[in-house]
Amino acid sequence: MPSRSFHWALGLAIALAVVLLNLPPVAAGRLRVAVSSLFLPLFGLVGSFQSLADRAAFAPLTRSTLIAEIERLRMTQQQLQLSDMQGRAALEENARLRSLLGWQPQVRWTHKAARVIGREPTTWWRSLTLDFGERHGARVGQPVLTSDGLVGRIREVYPLTCQVVLIGDTECGVSTLVRETRDQGLIQSTASDPIGEGVVLLRTLQHSPGILAGHSVVTSGLGGVFPPGIPVGQVVDTRSAEGGLYTEVRVRLAARLNRLEEVWVLTQKSP
Amino acid sequence: MNRVPITLLFLATWLAVFGQTQFPTLGIPLDIRPALIVYAALTHGMPTLLGIVAVSSLGTDALSANPIGVSLIPCFLLGFVLNLQRHLLLREQRFAQAWLGLSGGIAMPLMTWGLLQMESQPQPMGFGLLLRILMLGILNAAACPALFVVFDGLNDAFEYKPIAEMGFRADREIKRGRT
Numbered sequence: 001m002p003s004r005s006f007h008w009a010l011g012l013a014i015a016l017a018v019v020l021l022n023l024p025p026v027a028a029g030r031l032r033v034a035v036s037s038l039f040l041p042l043f044g045l046v047g048s049f050q051s052l053a054d055r056a057a058f059a060p061l062t063r064s065t066l067i068a069e070i071e072r073l074r075m076t077q078q079q080l081q082l083s084d085m086q087g088r089a090a091l092e093e094n095a096r097l098r099s100l101l102g103w104q105p106q107v108r109w110t111h112k113a114a115r116v117i118g119r120e121p122t123t124w125w126r127s128l129t130l131d132f133g134e135r136h137g138a139r140v141g142q143p144v145l146t147s148d149g150l151v152g153r154i155r156e157v158y159p160l161t162c163q164v165v166l167i168g169d170t171e172c173g174v175s176t177l178v179r180e181t182r183d184q185g186l187i188q189s190t191a192s193d194p195i196g197e198g199v200v201l202l203r204t205l206q207h208s209p210g211i212l213a214g215h216s217v218v219t220s221g222l223g224g225v226f227p228p229g230i231p232v233g234q235v236v237d238t239r240s241a242e243g244g245l246y247t248e249v250r251v252r253l254a255a256r257l258n259r260l261e262e263v264w265v266l267t268q269k270s271p
Numbered sequence: 272m273n274r275v276p277i278t279l280l281f282l283a284t285w286l287a288v289f290g291q292t293q294f295p296t297l298g299i300p301l302d303i304r305p306a307l308i309v310y311a312a313l314t315h316g317m318p319t320l321l322g323i324v325a326v327s328s329l330g331t332d333a334l335s336a337n338p339i340g341v342s343l344i345p346c347f348l349l350g351f352v353l354n355l356q357r358h359l360l361l362r363e364q365r366f367a368q369a370w371l372g373l374s375g376g377i378a379m380p381l382m383t384w385g386l387l388q389m390e391s392q393p394q395p396m397g398f399g400l401l402l403r404i405l406m407l408g409i410l411n412a413a414a415c416p417a418l419f420v421v422f423d424g425l426n427d428a429f430e431y432k433p434i435a436e437m438g439f440r441a442d443r444e445i446k447r448g449r450t
Contacts, residue, residue, distance in 0.1 A: 006355060009317045013324070013347040020329075020340025021390075028339050035333035042289045118292035118334060121300045123403040124384055124393035125336035129292065155336065163336065170392045171336070189394065 033158050040160070043117045047131065109227055109266040112137065114144075116260050117161065126166040126257070128152070132265055133160040141225055143266045149231035149254025150174065150219060151263055166257055167232070168200040175222040176202060176232050178249075180215045183208040184222070185249065187232070198257060199236060202249040209247070211238050217251050227266065275429040276422065277319055280311060283418075284323050288330035299403050299410075304331065305375035306414040308346055310422060312353035313362040313371075320350045337383070338390060345382035349375050365416045372415025376408035 023031065061069075098105060114136075118129035132138050134157050144151040144164045152172050155165040165172045167187060174187045185204035202217060215235040221228025233253040241248040284307050291300040304327040311323040328343040353360070353371065361367040381404060387393045394400055 005317050006351070009321055010347075010351060013321065013343065013351070016325075017340050017343040017347075020343065021338060023339070032333045032339050035329050035339075038285070039289050039292075039330070039334065042286075046293060119300065121288070121291035121302060121331050121335045122337060122383070122393075123299060123380060123407065124387070124400060126394075127336045129334065165336065169336075170394060 029156070032156075036158065036161070043129075043131070043161075047115065047117060107227065109143075111264040112267050114263055114265050116263065126152075126169040126172075127155065128164045128166060128260065128263075130162050130164060130263065130265070131160070133158050133162055135159055137267050138162040138265065139267075143226045143230070144263050145230055145266070146255045146260065146263055148256070149233060150226065151255050151257065151260065153225060154265070164263075167253065167255075168257075173223075174226060174232065175220045176217050177220040178204075178208070178211050178215050178235065179218050180212075181208065181210040183211055183247075184220055185247075187251065198253045200233070200251050200253060202251050203241070204247045204249065207240065207244050207247055208238075208249075211235055211247060211249055213237055217249075273430050276426045277315070279425055279429075280307070280315070280319070280422065281322065281326060283307060284326045285330065288327055288334065291331070292334050299406050301410065302331075302376075302380075302407055303411060303414040303418075304346070305349065305379045305407075306372045306411040306418050308350045308379075309353060309368070309371045309375050309411075309415050310418045312350040313357050313360065314422070317354060320354055321347070324350055337387065341386050341390075342379075342383045344386065345379045348382065349379050365419075368416040368419050369412045373408045373412035375415075376411025377404055380404045380407055 020028075020031075095105060112132065114130040114132035116128050117131045120127040128151075130138075130144075138154055138157045140154055140157055142154045144153060150167055152164045152166040152169070154162050155171065156163040167174055168189060170189055175184065176187055177184045183204050183206075185202045185208075187200050187202045189201055204211070213235050217232040217235065219226040219228055219230040219232060231254045233251040236250040236252050238247050238249045284304070287303050287307055291302045291304075294301050307327065308320070308323060311320050315323075324343065324346045328346040329339065331337070332339045332342055353375075360371070362371075384393060384396070384400075384404075
């Protein structure tokens with residue numbers, strides 16, 4: 001027969017759970033910040049160790065190797081400067097043509113670097129924690145990407161950190177199009193494939209037999225969350241779904257989501 | 272009573288919550304909280320168990336995309352049932368500890384996922400998610416006996432030793448001869 005203390009404990013746990021689950025969003029957010037701040041020293045410690053390890057990796061390099069690397073970087077920088085000049089000229093031309101046609105000016109984005117300091121501790125969500133918070137300019141909904149492709153969008157913002165929901169999570173729908181065929185679709189979930197990590201499902205808006213393996217998938221810009229043209233991934237295979245009403249496409253993501261260390265957050269958009 | 276082992280248990284729980292955000296292997300977070308709760312339920316009282324459950328569930332919910340408080344009931348139920356029935360469990364046997372770790376490692380995520388269905392849309396249950404939960408169970412099956420070994424060792428190191436009583440008692444001595 002359970003003693004009275006067992007009943008008290010059971011009652012206390014249920015009451016606490018009911019109260020916590022029914023907290024107003026603001027109070028729940030504050031509690032989340034308060035509890036997660038208990039782990040900030042550990043996040044800082046791990047970050048310091050990573051920095052030390054990164055520096056230690058450069059320590060054994062010889063002077064000649066470093067000089068060669070600087071030369072290579074200088075060349076790359078010059079090439080990028082040329083590409084940048086061409087891009088700027090194209091943008092200016094684009095803006096002039098848009099104004100001539102009376103179209104709205106394109107939204108322009110700037111980006112800030114952030115470091116991944118934590119990963120999702122549960123198996124049913126796909127998210128990351130970045131060392132980039134409200135104080136650094138983080139806002140809910142900002143897109144996150146790497147040089148390879150789209151990563152996700154910011155879901156929640158705290159003073160010093162933010163939580164990013166990754167592409168493939170049920171809470172991160174991405175409107176995309178297949179670059180070669182211009183077929184549009186929506187990425188909503190990860191393929192339920194235990195060994196297919198990094199593969200997501202894209203459902204096209206209509207039956208699209210022209211999509212082939214190897215075609216590239218980019219963001220369409222519809223919905224206004226993600227700018228158009230960000231690489232998402234490559235088509236692995238396709239199949240007809242719902243009696244041929246639409247096509248289900250498996251897409252291998254361009255960004256390696258399980259090996260992310262640094263990402264870019266698209267921050268300010270200005271006309 | 273010496274508080275060092277209990278403090279170390281709380282510290283281990285705090286580190287375990289943080290650890291699962293840092294070292295994902297094959298896409299699976301290294302979550303050994305079920306093993307810690309099994310250990311706390313079988314070796315400590317209800318107040319300590321409640322504390323461990325609060326630290327592990329609130330910490331995990333705060334660092335994850337879970338609504339805060341959702342994993343409290345699954346964590347508590349696991350510990351509560353084991354604590355209630357611990358006189359019937361072969362808690363000192365390694366195979367029993369491994370089985371309890373396996374059961375806890377599977378039951379706790381499944382209960383949390385079930386609760387989440389009521390108010391949000393986590394990843395739907397498919398073969399991939401089931402396999403990951405099964406691997407978590409195996410991880411906890413390995414971690415649970417290891418935790419018993421480590422914490423029993425710490426208990427031996429930090430607990431006060433019982434006073435060894437001698438068989439000889441001066442007041443019961445039979446005196447022989449003339450006094």
